[in-house]
Structures are given as C-alpha cells and as structure tokens.
Amino acid sequence: MKKRGDIPVHGALLVFVFLTMLPFLFVINNSLRTNTEMYHSFFGLPKSLGNMARFTWYRLTGRHDAIRLRRPIPQGKAAAEVRAADLPVEQVPYGRAMARLWDDLTRGYRYSWEVLRPYMVNTLLVCLTTAGGVVLIGSISGYVFARYRFPGSKALFVAVLSLMMIPGVLTLVPSFLLVKRLGLLNSYWVLILPYVAGGQIFAIFLFKGFFEGLPEELFESARLDGAGHFALYWHIVLPLSKQIIAVVAIMNILGTWNNFLWPFITNTDPKYHVVSSGLYIMGTSQVAQNYSTMFAAYLLSSIPLLLLFIYATRPFLRGVASGAFKA
Amino acid sequence: MGPSERRHISQNLGCYGLLAPTFLLLAVFSVVPFVWAFTTSFYRYEIGGEAAWVGLTNYVEYPQDPTFAISFRNLLFLTAFSVLVHVVFPLAVARLIFALSSERARYAYRIVFLVPIVVPGVAVLMIWRGLVYGDNGIVNELLRLAGLTEVARGWLSDPDTVLWAVACIGFPFASGINILIYYAGLTAIPESVHEAAQLDGASGLGKFFRIDLPLVLSQVKLLVILTIIGAVQGFQGMFILTRGQPGFESMVPGLWMYFNAFSFQRMGYACAIGVILFLIILVLTVLNLKYFKSAEDVTAAAT
Numbered sequence: 329m330k331k332r333g334d335i336p337v338h339g340a341l342l343v344f345v346f347l348t349m350l351p352f353l354f355v356i357n358n359s360l361r362t363n364t365e366m367y368h369s370f371f372g373l374p375k376s377l378g379n380m381a382r383f384t385w386y387r388l389t390g391r392h393d394a395i396r397l398r399r400p401i402p403q404g405k406a407a408a409e410v411r412a413a414d415l416p417v418e419q420v421p422y423g424r425a426m427a428r429l430w431d432d433l434t435r436g437y438r439y440s441w442e443v444l445r446p447y448m449v450n451t452l453l454v455c456l457t458t459a460g461g462v463v464l465i466g467s468i469s470g471y472v473f474a475r476y477r478f479p480g481s482k483a484l485f486v487a488v489l490s491l492m493m494i495p496g497v498l499t500l501v502p503s504f505l506l507v508k509r510l511g512l513l514n515s516y517w518v519l520i521l522p523y524v525a526g527g528q529i530f531a532i533f534l535f536k537g538f539f540e541g542l543p544e545e546l547f548e549s550a551r552l553d554g555a556g557h558f559a560l561y562w563h564i565v566l567p568l569s570k571q572i573i574a575v576v577a578i579m580n581i582l583g584t585w586n587n588f589l590w591p592f593i594t595n596t597d598p599k600y601h602v603v604s605s606g607l608y609i610m611g612t613s614q615v616a617q618n619y620s621t622m623f624a625a626y627l628l629s630s631i632p633l634l635l636l637f638i639y640a641t642r643p644f645l646r647g648v649a650s651g652a653f654k655a
Numbered sequence: 656m657g658p659s660e661r662r663h664i665s666q667n668l669g670c671y672g673l674l675a676p677t678f679l680l681l682a683v684f685s686v687v688p689f690v691w692a693f694t695t696s697f698y699r700y701e702i703g704g705e706a707a708w709v710g711l712t713n714y715v716e717y718p719q720d721p722t723f724a725i726s727f728r729n730l731l732f733l734t735a736f737s738v739l740v741h742v743v744f745p746l747a748v749a750r751l752i753f754a755l756s757s758e759r760a761r762y763a764y765r766i767v768f769l770v771p772i773v774v775p776g777v778a779v780l781m782i783w784r785g786l787v788y789g790d791n792g793i794v795n796e797l798l799r800l801a802g803l804t805e806v807a808r809g810w811l812s813d814p815d816t817v818l819w820a821v822a823c824i825g826f827p828f829a830s831g832i833n834i835l836i837y838y839a840g841l842t843a844i845p846e847s848v849h850e851a852a853q854l855d856g857a858s859g860l861g862k863f864f865r866i867d868l869p870l871v872l873s874q875v876k877l878l879v880i881l882t883i884i885g886a887v888q889g890f891q892g893m894f895i896l897t898r899g900q901p902g903f904e905s906m907v908p909g910l911w912m913y914f915n916a917f918s919f920q921r922m923g924y925a926c927a928i929g930v931i932l933f934l935i936i937l938v939l940t941v942l943n944l945k946y947f948k949s950a951e952d953v954t955a956a957a958t
Contacts, residue, residue, distance in 0.1 A: 333754075333756075334754075334755055334756055334757070334760075337751050337754050337755055338755070338760075340751055341748065341751050341752065341764055344748055344751075344768075344827055344829045345764075345767055345768070347826065347827045347829075348768065348771060348827060348829050348830050349771070350793075351782050351783065351786060351787055351793070352771065352774070352782075354786055354793060355782055355786065358786070366791070367791075370791060370793075370796040371796065371800070465676050465677055465680070466677075468673050468676075468677075469673065469674050469676075469677040471673075472670050472673050472674055476670050478667040478670045478671070479667065481670070484674065484678075488677065488681065491681055491685045491686070491689075493937070493940050494685060494689050494933075495884070495888050495932070495933055495936045495940075496888060497887075497888040497890075497909050497912070497929055497932050497933070497936070498689070498692050498929045498930065498932065498933040498936075499685070499688035499689060499692055499929075500912075500913070500916075500929065501692070501695070501912065501916045501922060501925045501926050501929055502687075502688040502689075502691035502692045502695055502926060502929075503684070503688040504916070504917075505688075505691060505695070505702070505922065506683075506684070506687055506688055506691065508702065521680065521683075521684060522684045524680060525680035525681055525683070525684035525685055526684070526685065528677060528680065528681075529681075529685075532677065557669065582772075585775060586775055586776045586777075588775075588776065588777045588891055588895075589891050589894070589913075593917055603775060604775050604776070604777040605777075607775065607777050607778055607781065608777055608781070608895060611781050611785075622781070622785070623786075625778075626774065626775075626778040626781070626782060629774075629775050629778055630773050630774045630775065630778065633772075633773035633774075633775075634770075634773040636773075637769075637770070637772075637773050641766065645769065645835065648769065648772060648831075648832050648835075649832055649835060649836070651832075
C-alpha cells in the first residue's frame with residue numbers, strides 16, 4: 329500500500345507537527361520541574377522523575393543506602409530564607425522518598441488546581457448554560473423560520489442574520505455600559521445572556537438550513553397521525569437533529585471557553601472568574617512566581633476541551649469549522 | 656418541501672410567540688449596544704458623570720491622537736503578515752497531507768494539527784509571552800546555548816523587535832481550521848484534472864501553481880478576508896502580550912479603544928474609535944458576504 333514517495337512528505341509534515349507542538353512540550357516538561365531546576369538548566373527533564381526511576385532501580389538492586397534526599401525545608405520557613413545547599417543529605421526509606429518526589433513532581437498541579445478549580449466550575453456552568461440556551465432558542469427559531477411562512481418571516485430572518493455582521497469591537501464598550509446599567513456586573517448572567525443572544529444567530533442560521541433539508545413527507549405523515557406543533561418539534565425534529573445540535577453546542581462551548589475580554593471586564597469579583605480571565609489574573613499574581621504552577625494551569629485548563637475533542641471528534645471538527653465563519 | 660401555509664393571524668401568533676425569546680435577547684444585547692455605540696460616540700461621557708454632547712469632536716480628535724499613526728501602521732503590518740502566513744503555511748501543509756497515499760494517515764494529520772485548538776487562547780498567548788519570548792525563554796536560551804548571548808533580549812519589550820515577535824506568534828502557523836478548509840478545497844479537485852496534468856508531464860511546484868492554486872482560489876479569498884476581519888478587530892492578543900508597550904510601539908486601534916474606555920473612562924472617545932473600526936470592517940464584510948455561500952459549503956466539506 330505505502331508508496332515510497334510518501335516518506336519525504338511524512339518527514340516534512342512531522343517537522344511541522346514538531347514545531348507546532350514544541351511550546352506545549354516545554355509546558356508539559358516544565359510543569360513537572362521546580363524553579364531551581366529551571367534556573368540551573370533550562371533544557372532538562374524533571375529531576376524528580378529521574379530520581380524516582382533511579383531510586384526504584386536502587387531498591388530493586390538492594391542498594392537501600394543509596395536512596396538519599398536533601399532534608400526538606402523546615403516548617404514555617406520560606407524557601408527564599410534557606411539555601412538548599414545548607415540542608416543535609418540523608419538516607420530515606422524508599423516509600424518516603426517516593427512520596428516526597430511525587431510531592432515535588434505534582435506540586436505545580438496541586439497549587440494550580442487549587443486556584444483553577446472554582447474558575448473551572450464557573451466556566452463549565454456558563455458554557456453548559458450558554459450552549460443549552462443557544463440550542464433551545466436557536467432550534468425553536470430555526471424551526472419556525474424553516475417550516476412556517478407568516479407575514480414578515482423573510483424580513484425577520486434577514487434582520488437576525490444582519491445582526492451577525494456587527495463586530496464585537498464596535499459593541500464592546502456600549503455592551504459594558506448596558507450591562508452596568510442593568511446591574512448585571514459580577515454575575516453569571518452578564519456572561520450567559522449576551523453569549524446566548526450572540527450565539528443564537530449563527531445557530532438559527534445552521535438550524536434553519538438543516539430543518540429545511542428534512543423531507544416534507546416526514547411532517548405530513550406525522551400530521552396525519554395527529555401530532556401537534558410541539559409534538560412534531562419534540563418527537564420528530566429533535567431526534568433527527570442530534571448531529572447539528574452537537575455542532576452548535578460545541579461551537580458555542582469553544583467560543584465561551586476562549587472568550588477572555590468580556591468576562592475580564594465584567595466580572596472583576598474573583599467569585600465569578602472563568603478560566604480564561606482567571607489564567608490571566610493568575611499570571612499577574614504571586615502564584616506566577618512558581619513557574620510550574622502556571623505551566624500546570626495551562627495544561628489543566630486545556631483538558632476539558634481535549635476530552636470533548638476526543639469524545640466527539642466529528643462534531644468538534646464541524647463546530648470549529650462553523651465557528652471560523654461566524655466572524 | 657413547501658412549508659406549511661398559515662394565513663390566519665391567530666395561528667401566526669404562535670410563530671411570533673416562539674420567536675419572541677430570540678428577538679427579545681437580540682433587541683437588548685445586540686441592537687441596544689449597536690445604537691449606543693453611535694450615539695455615545697457623539698458625547699463626552701464618563702461612567703457616573705454627566706454626558707456632554709460634543710458632536711464630531713471625538714472623530715476629529717482620533718486622527719490627531721499621538722497613537723493614531725503608529726496604531727494603524729502596526730495594524731497594517733500585522734494584518735499583512737498574518738494574511739501572508741495564514742494563507743501560505745496552512746496551504747503548504749494541506750497540500751502535503753493531500754499528497755499522502757494512505758487515507759488513514761491523511762485523517763490522522765488533520766486531527767493532529769487541530770489538537771492545539773483545545774488550549775485556551777489566553778494560555779497560548781501567555782505561553783508565548785513567557786516561555787518562548789521571556790528573558791529565560793526558549794528563544795533566549797537557545798541563543799545562549801549557541802553562544803549568541805548578546806543577541807538574547809526581551810523580544811516583546813525591545814522596540815526594535817516587538818512587532819516581529821508578535822507577528823511570529825503561532826509559528827509555524829500550521830494549526831487550526833485553515834488546513835481543513837484548504838484540504839477540503841483540494842479534495843474537491845476532480846481526479847481527472849490531476850491525471851491530465853500527470854500526462855502533460857506537470858509535476859511538483861509547477862503543478863501546484865498551475866493546477867492546485869487556481870482551484871483553491873475561492874478558499875484563499877475566503878480565508879484572506881476572514882483573517883483581515885479578525886486582525887482589524889483583534890487586540891486581545893496585544894493586551895495580553897504587550898499592552899501596547901514599549902511606549903506605544905505595539906499599540907493597535909482596538910487596544911487604544913479599550914484603554915480609553917476602561918482605563919481613562921473616555922467612553923465617548925472609545926466608542927468613536929469603535930465606530931471607525933466598524934466602518935473598516937463593514938467594507939470587508941460586504942466583500943465577505945460575496946463568499947458566504949461558499950463558506951457554508953466549505954464548512955460542510957471540511958469534515
């Protein structure tokens with residue numbers, strides 16, 4: 329099957345893949361290293377991981393006396409007050425040594441998870457509510473526009489679509505003035521309501537196109553069976569629309585997850601920070617002094633979308649593709 | 656496929672009722688800000704203060720603003736650079752993927768190049784700011800490793816390098832959706848075209864420029880316009896990376912709008928800058944609309 333000509337193409341593509349992934353490889357690596365390690369050698373693998381392997385080897389070969397670690401910084405003292413070189417190196421039982429190394433290895437993740445967890449919960453809440461709202465409102469309106477003719481239906485649809493052309497840069501400041509006047513600042517609603525309002529436009533467009541493509545016979549036979557409008561929508565249309573619903577939902581989750589500026593200016597109360605604004609604020613805070621904490625935070629904040637990507641690759645692809653055209 | 660005809664107003668009421676949530680939300684969160692953007696731009700207005708009508712003063716002031724020339728110079732440079740690299744690199748990668756004989760390998764590469772999209776945009780920018788361009792970042796450490804210590808610098812804080820450093824963020828510009836769009840365009844080229852070219856002895860670059868490129872031109876046009884519209888609007892990146900510094904060296908119009916609104920409380924002036932950017936985008940959007948149908952097809956084909 330494989331053609332010989334493929335090999336140089338693979339080579340070129342792998343160079344692109346490597347360069348694309350390079351910063352992220354550094355992030356993964358450095359999320360497992362301490363500041364001191366990074367200071368001593370920027371290009372290096374996590375020391376605690378190496379020690380874990382080494383100590384396990386010593387244990388297997390029965391050299392328990394070689395399992396030695398520097399005594400930890402005494403309680404109640406800041407790391408800056410103590411010179412690491414002043415702390416004595418001593419023999420430690422294997423189990424305790426591994427526990428301490430594991431502790432070093434995962435410190436960044438534990439610290440950043442502590443900060444990120446409430447942001448993650450907020451983001452998840454806003455993402456799911458927004459996606460749910462957009463799917464519900466968008467599918468109903470898309471259905472009405474697709475299957476019914478009434479005075480003004482065309483004009484109303486064009487009106488909705490034309491709103492898609494309003495760029496965010498124009499409305500950022502007045503939208504802020506509006507939500508401030510509505511008293512929505514520092515709440516979940518200040519995110520959810522504008523996101524649903526904006527997100528539904530493209531959703532209506534997609535849903536309308538999809539519903540128009542459904543065969544008319546389907547509706548006729550259902551009507552003959554005495555199905556009402558709601559029954560038609562609920563029992564016939566929605567079950568057929570799982571794919572498009574997934575696309576719309578994922579597209580909106582992506583947009584909501586990535587939106588930084590709006591939550592940053594409207595929700596200054598840390599209680600309502602989302603991941604993107606939280607990451608930025610984390611970067612300006614004390615926590616950022618510990619590099620591994622920030623690197624771990626970048627990775628942790630990517631995991632939910634990564635899982636979504638793995639779980640729903642195809643709708644994810646279509647969602648991404650649709651999202652690109654929303655502008 | 657004919658939609659149900661409904662002639663009686665009473666039965667239409669249901670339709671209007673179902674559309675009510677859509678239009679209520681749009682009226683409040685789209686139409687009001689849209690109108691306010693224009694009206695506010697004619698006032699001098701601080702939150703909590705009195706709004707004073709100033710007519711076109713804000714619009715007259717902006718071209719005389721010390722940041723105006725440099726902002727638009729930067730915008731032009733970054734847009735041009737962004738268009739160039741986001742057209743060329745993804746097209747090259749898409750063409751490479753398309754050249755593979757194994758269907759599974761082609762799918763795998765398309766997925767792999769899309770994976771970085773799961774990293775939040777803010778995180779990507781912060782990674783580039785700190786890990787790549789930082790004092791102890793990848794670029795500087797590599798230079799030091801190569802013995803070029805004197806070349807190492809704060810790439811984003813040096814006025815000579817800041818714009819290029821910002822422009823190069825995302826190198827090699829091969830992740831994301833553009834590859835999928837080009838790939839879809841390439842697969843739409845009939846096999847017979849390639850075979851005919853083969854018979855004529857066309858190969859390599861010549862074949863690419865004479866056959867592939869003209870046939871994906873609609874994708875190129877679409878992505879050029881989308882990239883330009885994105886670039887004109889985009890200032891979030893600059894906010895995270897440099898905040899327009901050093902001096903105003905990396906200022907862009909959108910960022911100046913942001914600072915006027917949220918740092919200097921000059922809401923009217925900020926809105927005027929927003930309106931100016933809107934007018935630029937409007938022209939581009941009208942061009943974009945010409946390609947809107949194709950955009951939809953491309954979306955479906957990209958998967």
